[in-house]
Each structure stands twice: as C-alpha cells, then as structure tokens.
Amino acid sequence: MSNYINEVLEKVSKTNAGEPEFNQAVKEVLSTLEPVVNAHEETYRKEALLERLCEPERIIVFRVPWVDDNGQVQVNRGFRVQFNGVIGPYKGGLRFHPSVNQSIMKFLAFEQCFKNSLTGLPMGGAKGGSDFDPKGKSDNEIMRFCQSFMTELYRHIGHNLDVPAGDIGVGAREVGYMFGQYRRIRNQYEAGVLTGKGLSYGGSLARPEATGFGLIYFMREMLKENNSSLDGKTVIISGSGNVATYAAVKATEYGAKVVAMSDSNGCIYDKNGIDIKAIKQIKEVERKRIKEYKNIHPEAEYFENNGEYQAIWNIKADIALPCATQNDITLEAAKKLVENGVFAIGEGANMPTTNEAIAYLLENKILLAPAKAANAGGVATSGLEMCQNSMRLSWTFEEVNSKLDAIMTNIFKSCKEAAAQYGLGNNYVAGANLAGFIKIEQAMRAQGII
Numbered sequence: 001m002s003n004y005i006n007e008v009l010e011k012v013s014k015t016n017a018g019e020p021e022f023n024q025a026v027k028e029v030l031s032t033l034e035p036v037v038n039a040h041e042e043t044y045r046k047e048a049l050l051e052r053l054c055e056p057e058r059i060i061v062f063r064v065p066w067v068d069d070n071g072q073v074q075v076n077r078g079f080r081v082q083f084n085g086v087i088g089p090y091k092g093g094l095r096f097h098p099s100v101n102q103s104i105m106k107f108l109a110f111e112q113c114f115k116n117s118l119t120g121l122p123m124g125g126a127k128g129g130s131d132f133d134p135k136g137k138s139d140n141e142i143m144r145f146c147q148s149f150m151t152e153l154y155r156h157i158g159h160n161l162d163v164p165a166g167d168i169g170v171g172a173r174e175v176g177y178m179f180g181q182y183r184r185i186r187n188q189y190e191a192g193v194l195t196g197k198g199l200s201y202g203g204s205l206a207r208p209e210a211t212g213f214g215l216i217y218f219m220r221e222m223l224k225e226n227n228s229s230l231d232g233k234t235v236i237i238s239g240s241g242n243v244a245t246y247a248a249v250k251a252t253e254y255g256a257k258v259v260a261m262s263d264s265n266g267c268i269y270d271k272n273g274i275d276i277k278a279i280k281q282i283k284e285v286e287r288k289r290i291k292e293y294k295n296i297h298p299e300a301e302y303f304e305n306n307g308e309y310q311a312i313w314n315i316k317a318d319i320a321l322p323c324a325t326q327n328d329i330t331l332e333a334a335k336k337l338v339e340n341g342v343f344a345i346g347e348g349a350n351m352p353t354t355n356e357a358i359a360y361l362l363e364n365k366i367l368l369a370p371a372k373a374a375n376a377g378g379v380a381t382s383g384l385e386m387c388q389n390s391m392r393l394s395w396t397f398e399e400v401n402s403k404l405d406a407i408m409t410n411i412f413k414s415c416k417e418a419a420a421q422y423g424l425g426n427n428y429v430a431g432a433n434l435a436g437f438i439k440i441e442q443a444m445r446a447q448g449i450i
C-alpha cells in the first residue's frame, strides 16, 4: 500500500482509538484507493485530502430521556454523524439497537458517503440512531421514545440540510412518530425531511421494497456479466427484516429458491423454499422470533446460533445474501461458505463481511457484490422520495421500481468500469470504492479546503 495511505490509516487509528468498526471501514476503503491516490499523491498530501475524507464534518451526541409504561424515566443516547455534505444534503438512516455507539455510527456514515455518491443522486453521507432497544417495548413506549429523540434531532435536520430515514429497528412506524413530532415542533409540513414515510403522508411507493429489490437487481447484473443468473440457484439470507424479506421476494421472482433465513437467535432451513409471507407475519406483524416458523411449517429445521458465526452460514447454497448486520461473515464463516460451494455473495447489510473474510473470498474467486453498491437501492429510492416531495407529486410503483432498476444497473456498470479501468478484473469491492470516491474527491477539491 502507498506510504501516504499507510500514514493516514495510522493517524486514523490514533485519533479514533477504541472505534474498531470505524477503523475497519476506513481501512477497507483506503486500501483499495491506491491507483488513484498514487496518481495524485502530491496534491492529496498537500490538501490533506484523505485526512479530511476520514474526519466527520460534525458529530451530534445527545441525551434521550423518556418515560416507560411503568412511569419510570429511562435515558438513552442519541447520535447523528454528518460525515460529508460535499455532494448534497446529508442523507442516511437511523438505527435503534442496543449495540449502537459512536464507532458504529461513524462507520455507517463513512460508508454512506460512497454509497450515496454511487447512486448518482446529490446526497451527502450521514447516519444516526440510538442505543435504545425497541424489542419488547409497547407502541406507546416506542412513540414516546421517538418523540423525545426528535425533540433534539429536529434542530440539526431539514430537507436541504440532512434527511434521515430508517435502518435496523427503525421502520415505517418509527418514521411516522418522528415525522409527526418534527412537524409539530416546526409548525410546517416539510415532507422531504425524512424518507421511508407512510404512503398517506408523503412516502414513496416501492421504498419499503427498495433495498432488497435493489440488491437483487445488482446481483442480476453481476451474475449476467459473469455468465450466470439467479434462476434455479439456492439462496441463504441472513436476517429477516426489511432488507432480507424483500431480497427473498425478488430472488424468488427471478427463479431462485431461498432455503434459509435467520434472526439474531438462529436460522430456519426449509428445503422446500422459505414461505416469505410466514416470515413477514412472524417478524414484521407479530414481532416474534424466527423459530416460530416451525409452528407453521413443522417440516422446516431450526438451528440456534452457538458458534463463532451465525448458524445460517453452515447451510449449503449457491448464493449467500448477508442482510442482518455488520461483521456477520467472519473469516471462519467465509471458509465454510466456500467449502459449501457458494459462488456469489451479495451484501444487503452494511459491512457484513470482515476485511479478512473479503480478502479470502476474493482470493477464492467468489463474486462479491459490496454493500456500498449492492444495497444502495434503499437510499436511491429515498432520493426519489425526496424528489417526489419537492415536486408534490407521486409516481406509480412501476415508475419508481423501474427508476430503481435503472439506478442499480448503472451502479453495477460504474463498479465494473472502475475495476476494469484499474486492471482489477471482477473485484467489484475495489470498483465500488474507486467509483464512489472519485466523485467525492472532485467535489472536495472544487470546493476548497473545508
């Protein structure tokens, strides 16, 4: 790796000590930028371009007090990381999960910059959330928490400033409560301040489906380029939330058979093909554990997680789609996937594969669709939601879906062309980073030292 990149990585690890996920994300990106960095090293050094790229423009951390159903006051921590607004208003989801901390927020916001750049839409990178755990909370508790969260966040966002959306633990219900509180405080109807809204108040058709569908459109293009397709393939999908379920729906439409899905406790294996309606009923409507699937389909098998990686990665398949959380595919899991004959992996979740696992998979010629590109359909459709809000118009499902398909096809093309330009073959991981970086780099240099 170039000396300059190594120096920056060292600086980043010193200034961000104790933030493993953030350091991992920075290393993953910078280690692939060498061809461009080498060509401009002198300028980049002088302008501290990579140092600026790795330093968030702003981090907001705040207290979120709320009252539970027993009248007890609870306190959580809220975050918004506005990482880089050079190509458009900050944009990125909100995550409510007990694991949320500054490192996870920063890695997600950093990744978001490149992802948003790849969509071709004018959106900067941000991410936010809280260590609040929505599991087991009543509807009223969720509402009170969302209202308290927005009571602080509202002063840092706006349709031309920063536009949050959902992520783990934040779906249409939470976005609705937050939008209501924002509108009440601001006393104006600013539809484009949040995306992932309900259809009755400014949401976009196809937004719920977008990340999962987009992942499969990207996979379709990647497989086509490599003389393959989804048709007749077996697929395993980690997670059973928004991204996982819609990826399962679209993969099935393309003729694949989804044989396993998971949640944070374990996975369900159904050799006849997963009944996606049953998964949606259990996880989205009843908000229960995935093992309940056996009550509907007793012939299915359930495997509890008890090893170094999620049990789902032990199941044989052609294609694996990690759609749960970060660092889901460890090196050990990657070895198991290769041993089991998986030939393509599509990252629906953000940073689901460790850096060691990425290296191993690429060495073993596995086709790897990187998250920044492959899961960009969600934010791209959020961009389309903002567009409809600005025009005060709504497009049909078909219009949004066909725009999403075109965007994903184009993102794949950008990754492929960037990889080819730098002689990297079908290393789409590097291709995505390079293509995403080039646009940000141009905008940063044009806008001076800021």
Ligand code: NDP
Residues within 6 Å of the ligand: 166, 167, 168, 169, 170, 211, 238, 239, 240, 241, 242, 243, 244, 262, 263, 264, 265, 323, 324, 325, 326, 348, 349, 350, 375, 376, 378, 379
């Ligand atoms: P959801 O909250 O809808 O679903 C998350 C799923 O992942 C659940 O099945 C959950 O299981 C599982 N999960 C969460 N944490 C863990 C864990 N530590 N170990 C194992 N399983 C876990 O979230 P989304 O589907 O929206 O998000 C999934 C991933 O996709 C995230 O990485 C997110 O950042 C990424 N993403 C989401 C986008 C979107 O539009 N929603 C856009 C782009 C990326 P359980 O029910 O047990 O908690």
